[in-house]
Amino acid sequence: MASRPIPTSVDTVIVGNGPSALILSYVLHGNIPYYNPAKPHPDPILHTKLSPSCCLLNINIPDLTAHFAASRLSYSTQALPVNVLLDTLLRPLADTDPEGYASCVEWRLEEDRKVRHLVLGNTAQAGGQWADNPVSASWDIGTLSYSEMLSLPGYTFDDHYRKTHGGPVPDFYRPPRGEVAAYLATYPSVVGIADSIYTNEEVQDISRVDDGFHIGSHNISCKNLVLASGTFSNLIPPRPLLRPLNALPQPNHTSEAPLLVVGSGFTAADVIIFTLPTRKIIHIFKWDPEDHPSPLRACHPRAYPEYAGVYRRMKLAAQDAQGPQGTTSAMRTKKANPFFKERNWDQVYEGLPNTCIKNVELYDGSALLTLETANGNSIQRKISNIEYVIGRRGSLSYLDESIARDIGALEDQIPINKALISGHTLRPKVEQSLEVALNVFVTGSLTGDSLIRFAYGGCVFAAREIMRPSGSRSGTSSSTPSASSESLSTAPSSQLDLQLPTQGAVISAGGHSDLNLDKKARAYASDQEIGKCDMWPEPW
Numbered sequence: 001m002a003s004r005p006i007p008t009s010v011d012t013v014i015v016g017n018g019p020s021a022l023i024l025s026y027v028l029h030g031n032i033p034y035y036n037p038a039k040p041h042p043d044p045i046l047h048t049k050l051s052p053s054c055c056l057l058n059i060n061i062p063d064l065t066a067h068f069a070a071s072r073l074s075y076s077t078q079a080l081p082v083n084v085l086l087d088t089l090l091r092p093l094a095d096t097d098p099e100g101y102a103s104c105v106e107w108r109l110e111e112d113r114k115v116r117h118l119v120l121g122n123t124a125q126a127g128g129q130w131a132d133n134p135v136s137a138s139w140d141i142g143t144l145s146y147s148e149m150l151s152l153p154g155y156t157f158d159d160h161y162r163k164t165h166g167g168p169v170p171d172f173y174r175p176p177r178g179e180v181a182a183y184l185a186t187y188p189s190v191v192g193i194a195d196s197i198y199t200n201e202e203v204q205d206i207s208r209v210d211d212g213f214h215i216g217s218h219n220i221s222c223k224n225l226v227l228a229s230g231t232f233s234n235l236i237p238p239r240p241l242l243r244p245l246n247a248l249p250q251p252n253h254t255s256e257a258p259l260l261v262v263g264s265g266f267t268a269a270d271v272i273i274f275t276l277p278t279r280k281i282i283h284i285f286k287w288d289p290e291d292h293p294s295p296l297r298a299c300h301p302r303a304y305p306e307y308a309g310v311y312r313r314m315k316l317a318a319q320d321a322q323g324p325q326g327t328t329s330a331m332r333t334k335k336a337n338p339f340f341k342e343r344n345w346d347q348v349y350e351g352l353p354n355t356c357i358k359n360v361e362l363y364d365g366s367a368l369l370t371l372e373t374a375n376g377n378s379i380q381r382k383i384s385n386i387e388y389v390i391g392r393r394g395s396l397s398y399l400d401e402s403i404a405r406d407i408g409a410l411e412d413q414i415p416i417n418k419a420l421i422s423g424h425t426l427r428p429k430v431e432q433s434l435e436v437a438l439n440v441f442v443t444g445s446l447t448g449d450s451l452i453r454f455a456y457g458g459c460v461f462a463a464r465e466i467m468r469p470s471g472s473r474s475g476t477s478s479s480t481p482s483a484s485s486e487s488l489s490t491a492p493s494s495q496l497d498l499q500l501p502t503q504g505a506v507i508s509a510g511g512h513s514d515l516n517l518d519k520k521a522r523a524y525a526s527d528q529e530i531g532k533c534d535m536w537p538e539p540w
């Protein structure tokens, strides 16, 4: 399809075309959220304050969320209050009583409130990181969230599923990644916002000018800038010693020597799960259950059998590394789930906790690695491919230094084009206000609340400010105080491969504590295992 010309002067430019950009575009098209008193929220305080019918772009956020911390309805204390508010209005008690309450939000089209805007994203189709597939693990991976947590306004995932499958979404459905990508790709045309959405556009070179911003790469002028570029576009690169391994071929089914997987999070697990059951795997991972538990630990075997299975193998490997402990054989024979049985783990999987790659020799499309194990032994292993998946980061290199400094993205002395942006980078600013500098807004995973269900609040906040008649804007004073500020943890600076590379501004190894809020999984597994883990060190 020939690319459409892009207008050169608009009110608002949104960088990125992931879920949060799409939600915001829906609102800026004049779809205004209202509280629907006919579907009262189970929290009487919210219901009283929002009745009889209230436009959710005119709400006083601190007033509506002040009681959350003390409420018996157990609201999240990790996500931003405005994100928790919109989430609970859209899906009341979703975590504890999934079928009990209808959405309290009604979207009304008000043409006169439309705002001229552009959504510019670098992926081939709308959907942001869902449209990308940076590792060999495939489109078949099930999402972590249940499908109703992945819906955008105006056309739910269930609507999409009915259209494509001819029936409703099954209970407790975690769709394959590819199905979510297809849903997001088709969303703009179904809800009528495609006119503003541009794909394959790499935004660069944004600077502040007298009356707003100039987008150098596209010669566009705008008054408001929305950063919706996410924190997952780049895999954290290997440290210099390991870079030659990039020359190894992509993993494929014919490779002979083992595949090396480095990483302890979901992406590493995805790679293992989607490797042929007969292929040998060497798995190097960080094992620090006290201070930096793998996010896989919180996966209950019934809700997430594959992830729990990989975690069990990691745990066994860690116990083996410490010498015979007695519990091991019991764990080995513990009733295995179907996923587990299809692989002869003792033969194909070698887990190496806290192991460091000391030397790399490449020859003939394979590599000989010298490794130092947790107990200091030196061993050698031959591999034919590597998947280095210790986490992902975003980049704000499309901003000039002065905007980057204004919004608090330049704490360290690292230039913005080298800085690796995590959910923690902008968090301190975001907790003050989602307007991180005059007329600059942040949405989506960049706010530090990465789940789609928590993207609505930031979008409603940005839309409210953007739609305010100019003159009644109060600059950056509208604050969104957070119910709690997470403590940031920094990776210790040893040279284990599981830790973050020292080049680039790696802000923190923590994050994604919000994931444990998909508590429907807990209801399903009906015990307390899920959600115990408050730290999700390198989930993706």
Ligand SMILES: Cc1cc2nc3c(=O)[nH]c(=O)nc-3n(C[C@H](O)[C@H](O)[C@H](O)COP(=O)(O)OP(=O)(O)OC[C@H]3O[C@@H](n4cnc5c(N)ncnc54)[C@H](O)[C@@H]3O)c2cc1C
Residues within 6 Å of the ligand: 015, 016, 017, 018, 019, 020, 021, 120, 121, 122, 123, 127, 128, 129, 130, 132, 143, 144, 145, 149, 150, 201, 202, 203, 204, 228, 229, 230, 231, 232, 233, 392, 395, 398, 443, 444, 445, 446, 450, 451, 452, 453, 455, 540
């Ligand atoms: C592997 C994985 C699995 C996940 N699973 C779930 C899940 O099950 N449930 C859930 O709720 N969330 C999940 N998430 C969290 C994820 O943050 C959200 O689903 C969602 O994608 C966040 O949307 P966003 O709007 O922040 O933008 P993103 O989806 O992060 O998209 C931002 C886009 O902006 C693009 N971009 C960056 N810079 C530029 C530029 N200069 N010019 C143009 N475009 C640019 C990026 O390439 C990217 O495509 C997952 C994340 C990952 C990585």
Ligand SMILES: *[C@@H]1O[C@H](CO)[C@@H](O)[C@H](O)[C@H]1NC(C)=O
Residues within 6 Å of the ligand: 008, 009, 219
């Ligand atoms: C950029 O756009 C302005 C009008 O908005 C135009 O005058 C100028 O020539 C354009 N510059 C380039 C390099 O295209």
Ligand SMILES: *[C@@H]1O[C@H](CO)[C@@H](O)[C@H](O)[C@H]1NC(C)=O
Residues within 6 Å of the ligand: 249, 251, 252, 253, 254, 255, 256, 365, 384
């Ligand atoms: C698969 O991997 C092997 C060895 O690693 C390589 O020789 C071969 O070219 C690869 N095949 C494809 C289709 O990439």
